[in-house]
Amino acid sequence: MVATETFKPLVLAQAKARKVEPRLIVVKHPVGGLNAEELRERIEAATKGLTEATSK
Amino acid sequence: MRIFNPTFGLSATSAEKVSLKPVNWQTDAIALMSNSKPNARELLEGIRGKLSAHRQVENIKFMAKNSASQPAPKELIQDIAKNYRAAILALGD
Amino acid sequence: MTDIADKEVIDLDDMDVEAFNEFATEQGWSDGMPLFVPTEAKVAKFVETVRGDNRPYAPVPPRQIIPTVQALAANAVMAGCKAEYFPVVTAALRGVLDPEYNLHGTLATTHSCAPMVMVSGPIRKELNINCGTNCFGQGWQANATIGRALGLMLLNVAGAKPGEMDRSTQGNPAKFTFCFGENEEENPWTPYHVQRGFAPTDSVVTVMSGEGPHNLNDHGSTTGDGLLTTFGAGMANPGANTVYGKGPMFVVIGPEHAATLKRDGFTLDSIRQELWRRSRIHLSRLSKENLKTYETTGHKPDGDWLTIGRSPDDIHITVAGGPGKHSAFIPSFGGTTVSCTRIAR
Numbered sequence: 001m002v003a004t005e006t007f008k009p010l011v012l013a014q015a016k017a018r019k020v021e022p023r024l025i026v027v028k029h030p031v032g033g034l035n036a037e038e039l040r041e042r043i044e045a046a047t048k049g050l051t052e053a054t055s056k
Numbered sequence: 057m058r059i060f061n062p063t064f065g066l067s068a069t070s071a072e073k074v075s076l077k078p079v080n081w082q083t084d085a086i087a088l089m090s091n092s093k094p095n096a097r098e099l100l101e102g103i104r105g106k107l108s109a110h111r112q113v114e115n116i117k118f119m120a121k122n123s124a125s126q127p128a129p130k131e132l133i134q135d136i137a138k139n140y141r142a143a144i145l146a147l148g149d
Numbered sequence: 150m151t152d153i154a155d156k157e158v159i160d161l162d163d164m165d166v167e168a169f170n171e172f173a174t175e176q177g178w179s180d181g182m183p184l185f186v187p188t189e190a191k192v193a194k195f196v197e198t199v200r201g202d203n204r205p206y207a208p209v210p211p212r213q214i215i216p217t218v219q220a221l222a223a224n225a226v227m228a229g230c231k232a233e234y235f236p237v238v239t240a241a242l243r244g245v246l247d248p249e250y251n252l253h254g255t256l257a258t259t260h261s262c263a264p265m266v267m268v269s270g271p272i273r274k275e276l277n278i279n280c281g282t283n284c285f286g287q288g289w290q291a292n293a294t295i296g297r298a299l300g301l302m303l304l305n306v307a308g309a310k311p312g313e314m315d316r317s318t319q320g321n322p323a324k325f326t327f328c329f330g331e332n333e334e335e336n337p338w339t340p341y342h343v344q345r346g347f348a349p350t351d352s353v354v355t356v357m358s359g360e361g362p363h364n365l366n367d368h369g370s371t372t373g374d375g376l377l378t379t380f381g382a383g384m385a386n387p388g389a390n391t392v393y394g395k396g397p398m399f400v401v402i403g404p405e406h407a408a409t410l411k412r413d414g415f416t417l418d419s420i421r422q423e424l425w426r427r428s429r430i431h432l433s434r435l436s437k438e439n440l441k442t443y444e445t446t447g448h449k450p451d452g453d454w455l456t457i458g459r460s461p462d463d464i465h466i467t468v469a470g471g472p473g474k475h476s477a478f479i480p481s482f483g484g485t486t487v488s489c490t491r492i493a494r
Contacts, residue, residue, distance in 0.1 A: 002099065003148025010257060012146045013314050014070030017212045031149045032094035039095060049145065050103060054076050054081040057163050060192045060223035062305040064157045065216040068208030091445050094438075122394050122446045125254045125484030145428055 003045050004029035025049035077141065084141035085115040091122045096147035103144065119143075155215065158189065178227070178305055178323060180297065187223035194469030195222035195235045202239065204494035207246045210253035212308030224305055228298035234276060234291055237354055238298040240490040241266045241328075244356035245299070255358035256309040258466035259316050260390055262482040263323035263372035264303070265359040265399070266296050267467070269342035270352035272492055273330040280330035285362050296326030323361040329469055335404035337411035344417065345489050352492040357465075357486040358395060360389060362477035367406065373413030376406050379419065380476065381427025384457060387434050389480035391457040394448035397487050398458060399479040400424065403470040417466050425461035449489035 001022055003011045006029035015022040027045045034042065088100040104116050114120065119136060123127040138144050163170070169186045173179050179345075185191075187271075196218050208215050218239075224236050245252050245264055255262050268278050279289040287293065317324075333340040342353035363386070367379040369390040380400060384391070391398050400420075402410070410420060432440065432453050443455065458464060465487055481487075 001145040001148060007114060007148040007316065009313055010316050013308070014211050014257070017069065017308065025144075029149065031096070031099060031147055036098075039102065040099055042095075043099060043106065046099060047103050047106040047145075050107075054079070055177075057159050058189050059161060060187045060219045061156055061159050061187065062187060062220055062223040062301065063176075063214075064155075065212075065306060067212030068213045068215050079442070083280060088465070089219050092442075093161040094442060097445075105343060123393070123484050125258060125260075125390075125393075125395065126251055127254070 001025065002027060003047075004031055006030070011052060026055060079141070079142045082111050085117070085139060087117055087119050087136045087138065087140040087143040089128075089145045090144050091120065091145065091147060092122060092127075093147045093149050096149075099146050100144065104135055110111040154195045157219065158271035161419055173227070177310060178301075180300055180304060182297075182325070184369075185225040185229055187226040191226045192219050192222045194232045195225055195230070198235045199239055199493065201235070204243075206242070209246065209302075209307045211257060211314050212306065214308070216302075218304060220367060221302060224301040225294075225298040225459060228295040228301050229290070230298050231290070231294075234298070236293050236492050237268060237272065237276065237295050238302075240354040240492045241299045241356055242294070242302055244354055244488040244490045245303075245358075247486065247488040250356065250358065250488050251482075251485050254484055256303060256315055257306060258482065259318045260482055261317055261319055261360055262358040262390075262485075263321050263361070264296075265323070265357045265479060266299060266328040267341065267355040267469075268328070268330045268352070269333065269340055269355065270347070270492075271350060272352035273333075278328070278330035279454060280332040280334075280469055284329040284332070284469050284471070285327075285477070291303045292328045292330075293326050296328030299328075300324060307442050314414055321361050323359075325441045327361070329360075331467050332404055332469045332471075335372050335407065336466075337407055338417045338466075341467040342467070343395075344486050347489065347491065352494065353489050354492060355487060355489045357399060357479070357487045358482040359399065359479040360481075362401065362479050363389070363474040364383045365478055366402075366474065367476075368474040371409070373410040373434065376409060377415075378424045380478070381424050384424065384428035384478050384480075385430045385434075386457075386480070387430055387439070389457075390441075390483040391480040392430065392435075393443065393446070393453065394456060394459055395483040396458070396481045396485050397463045397465055398481055399467065399477075399487075401467055401469050401477040401479065403473060403476045404468055405472060405474055406476045407468045420466060421464045421477060423463040424464050425456065425458070428457050430457065
């Protein structure tokens with residue numbers, strides 16, 4: 001799951017309530033409201049996070 | 057003095073571990089699931105575009121629920137579980 | 150060693166109210182205002198009022214805890230309820246546990262929604278629930294503490310801790326308490342709970358995850374038609390969640406406005422139809438980016454207009470308040486429902 005650093009605590013709290021361990025890709029906050037140029041950095045970060053998480 | 061705990065209750069979730077099947081991220085079908093938060097779809101599109109540099113992406117499909125505020129329909133979850141080996145969810149924002 | 154959170158009953162050294170409040174705040178049990186002490190004796194008194202209601206509670210999301218009646222009562226005690234209010238609070242909790250209410254979404258959202266609690270039927274008078282002047286405001290113990298008790302349950306049982314599982318960007322004063330009674334006596338049509346199929350003699354709690362009341366001020370219009378023009382324009386709000394077209398809303402008509410509408414021949418149904426048409430938002434008032442989002446999530450405009458809600462049936466109407474030329478619009482969270490529960494007595 002892709003989440004922003006600001007919303008990571010919410011994801012973790014909800015996962016804890018469900019007794020699951022989420023696999024998280026954390027990017028800078030926010031994502032909503034960014035224009036295409038600003039969003040590019042989040043896409044780079046998310047892809048990098050995904051690559052790292054899936055190559056383990 | 058003795059008081060009742062206002063947070064007390066019985067847990068409704070079990071701690072059973074679900075065993076996950078291994079995923080081959082280079083070839084397996086992947087669902088890109090948007091919760092319809094603004095820019096969730098765009099973020100997933102960007103990730104798919106990046107992945108296309110080093111794997112086939114024809115079997116990486118977009119899925120979405122039509123409201124960020126409501127849970128995903130069971131049928132959609134079942135569809136993803138049945139047809140995809142992994143799912144990338146966006147967006148916690 | 151057992152963590153304090155795992156204990157149903159907690160042994161504490163004798164302490165005064167101030168010390169208890171410090172302890173409770175440290176535990177994260179407080180909404181920021183002083184709490185009463187949920188002693189065993191007080192909780193037992195509250196539990197006695199719901200003795201005949203043996204229906205189990207569903208797990209409360211997001212924490213997924215099945216609460217005990219004693220834990221629920223402890224929250225009502227802490228809120229300052231009288232014991233006889235407790236069946237109203239538990240009915241409100243059952244309402245928000247309706248899966249269609251979407252409690253998880255309404256608590257975790259960045260939206261400002263709070264659980265609106267509306268009480269109908271004879272119990273309003275028995276408990277002195279304010280249905281008239283200042284019904285959304287301060288001054289009545291029942292209104293203040295019933296809404297607060299539900300809020301404390303959502304904090305302590307559901308786990309909606311602000312900044313953690315409650316992610317509201319700005320919050321809303323209605324999160325402290327939002328409870329009022331219908332003014333059935335000055336409703337020239339049908340009380341809300343009767344509209345929903347209950348008997349007039351039933352006492353019913355209605356809940357909806359809503360924004361705070363938006364005032365609909367109209368001192369000048371002398372006709373029902375004029376009032377509906379004002380109401381519709383007030384509801385046509387591109388910044389309320391109703392713009393997503395996914396859920397219900399309430400129009401709470403003040404008694405003087407209701408009398409004018411009734412005099413001019415309007416029925417609940419014709420008011421709904423008129424408001425549905427007059428509350429549409431012209432596309433010129435929507436940003437292109439937002440419109441694209443609404444369209445891609447299934448809420449398409451009708452010509453140059455975007456409706457709020459899915460159909461006229463999303464507009465729920467009742468009468469409350471006292472003398473004066475004001476009504477109120479209460480938009481919902483969107484992905485939620487209006488849930489009614491008969492109060493077990």
